[in-house]
Amino acid sequence: INLLRQFGRLHGSVKGKNGAKKSISVGMIGYPNVGKSSVINTIRAKKVCKTAPIPGETKVWQYVNLSKNIFLIDCPGVIHDSDHKNNDVEAVLKGVVRVE
Numbered sequence: 508i509n510l511l512r513q514f515g516r517l518h519g520s521v522k523g524k525n526g527a528k529k530s531i532s533v534g535m536i537g538y539p540n541v542g543k544s545s546v547i548n549t550i551r552a553k554k555v556c557k558t559a560p561i562p563g564e565t566k567v568w569q570y571v572n573l574s575k576n577i578f579l580i581d582c583p584g585v586i587h588d589s590d591h592k593n594n595d596v597e598a599v600l601k602g603v604v605r606v607e
């Protein structure tokens with residue numbers, strides 16, 4: 508956190524083309540249901556992102572202010588399908604879809 512704040516101070520002193528301070532966006536990217544939203548909630552020390560014990564709670568990107576020029580981005584889980592042969596059972600086991 509301190510590293511982000513120090514970088515934000517250095518980066519924030521740089522002005523953009525329109526004269527406004529530049530902001531920093533840090534994205535939390537990973538597999539479904541590994542705790543990306545929980546990490547952001549812990550960093551902010553309050554519940555700002557919804558969490559659930561099943562994959563698929565985060566459906567769209569959520570921007571969360573850490574400070575006035577640092578944003579944390581909570582992203583939905585990402586699965587890399589290298590063989591393009593995911594069937595329904597594999598998709599459920601990898602956490603790509605909810606079991607309903």
